[in-house]
Amino acid sequence: MITLFLLLMQRVGTILILAFLLVNVPFFRKLLPKREQISAKLILIVIFAFFALLSNFTGVEITKNNNLVSTTFLTGLLPSDSIANTRTLVITVSGLVGGPIVGSVVGLIAGVHRVIQGNGSDIFYIASSIIIGWISGMIGRYYAKRRSYPSASVTALTGLGMEFIQMMFILLFSYTGFQLVRLIFFPMMILNSFGTWVFMSIITAYIHQEDQLKAVQTHDILELANKTLPYFSSGLTETSAQKAATVIQHYTNFDAIGITDSRNVLAHVGPGSDHHVPQRHVVTDLSKRVLASGHMEVAHSKEMIGCPVPGCPLAAAIVIPLVVDKKVAGTLKMYFTDSSKLTFVEEQLATGLASIFSSQLALGMAEEQSKLVRDAEIKSLQAQVNPHFFFNAINTISALMRTDTRKAHDLLLQLSTYFRTNLQGVRETEITLKQEEMHVQAYLSLEQTRFPNKYDVQFLIHSRDSVLLPPFTIQVLVENAIRHAFAGRKLGNRVTVSVSESDHLLHIIVSDNGLGIPTELLPKLGHEVVNSEHGSGTALENLNRRLIGLYGASAALQINSSSGGTSVGILIPRKLDKA
Known part of the structure; x- marks a missing residue:
């Protein structure tokens, strides 16, 4: 034996x-x-x-x-x-x-x-x-x-x-x-x-x-996103691209970073900078294919990169498209001089960076475009991003990385969805109910992770997904209820979102079982800024002004409140997306 x-x-x-x-x-x-x-x-x-x-x-x-x-x-x-x-x-x-x-x-x-x-x-x-x-x-x-x-x-x-x-x-x-x-x-x-x-x-x-590596990378991605935001949001220029490429190289393991617009090299940091220089046309076959297809490509050899310069030290690469409004505005190129360093983890990292940088770039372009349109007041409102919410979300995700990396990864995607919808609102005065619901769900995923089981948000949707409404209509009302309706109450906080159609009208009601609104403030909400220890009412005022500007006085907010809770109703013309 x-x-x-x-x-x-x-x-x-x-x-x-x-x-x-x-x-x-x-x-x-x-x-x-x-x-x-x-x-x-x-x-x-x-x-x-x-x-x-x-x-x-x-x-x-x-x-x-x-x-x-x-x-x-x-x-x-x-x-x-x-x-x-x-x-x-x-x-x-x-x-x-x-x-x-x-x-x-x-x-x-x-x-x-x-x-x-x-x-x-x-x-x-x-x-x-x-x-x-x-x-x-x-x-x-x-x-x-x-x-x-x-x-x-x-x-x-x-x-x-x-x-x-x-x-x-x-x-x-x-x-x-x-x-x-x-x-x-x-x-x-x-x-x-x-x-x-x-x-x-x-x-x-x-x-x-x-x-563990993903947790570290998630933390680095958040830090990287914070550092690159000022550069990508200012547009694809040589100056901004050079600064962004330097930051990306610092926060990742890649040997070289390159950024292009749709035709020319804007920046290249690291090995290969002697011939991958700004103001020259894109030279590698790999980058040309990405610009043409709009899809990320991975190269595990020099031959796959297709650089025409003999002796180029770049041996492996990931090239991701920077997409704005469904069009390829440029590429982000990440290189290794040793092909064995390119693993599945780097590919996943590149996929996440593509979404973040494209959103940052779109934010900058959207902000520039919003200055050129006549309805700048509506556009600027829809472009607003709550910095307090943004940093709370980042802190929540950072904390989760130590205990639940997969949940942190999922929330990072929800944060990306939230900001993508914000950017969409800059370009459009109306979006579908489906898109608005996705935006609200992304917001709730992040908020409910911060405060587990504190809020119960129910959706009663009796309308088609393709019906149109102004961006952030429901999101503003839900966020307002969560932030102001319950005054520190930890349990039993319920918000109900009801959407229905009748004749040629769309009915939206967001109600809560909170403590109600003080009687003296009720007539002012939606019409002026209200000084209060719990908030100013700016979001409701801006939403009301948008609704009236788009559909007339009959679309104004209808607010009813008592000690048992508050309901906010909206009645607008029913229109369907023709796309």
């Missing part, structure tokens, strides 16, 4: 070394976040099937007299002989990683090969391998739905349980079941359980390291 234990330990060690090498392959690492996709499952089946076949080939042969035969590569054995191997370990890990489909298919392949290896004997290995793959896969699916992997203790117990199932099949269906189980039970139970735990620990260690 000790000899078998040592021989199996060598086999387990081989599998674990290969597992360590596997998680260091970028291609495999990219599969893990996509493991629920069919294409990823097919690739995982191929990978783990290879491991399973290797386990069969490197097994320890056990003769009918319980003698051990250790060979380098075991291609076949007598029908009366058996094998001690790490097949169950691999099948279990395949299920925990890929789910029941991957686990069952890998089990089928491993079981069929084992039967072929034994010249058609011990056909029960097919059934046992499939069952092991399916059960471990169901456990893996349970954790996959929660976007996680089993803990160390669950993994070890799963490995132990799956090997026990295999032992029961051998005991019940093998000709020499009892004698064989007595020989292999403890070595295989211990080593396969241990191997399963180590194999999964290697994978989860990578995932944990990746999450």
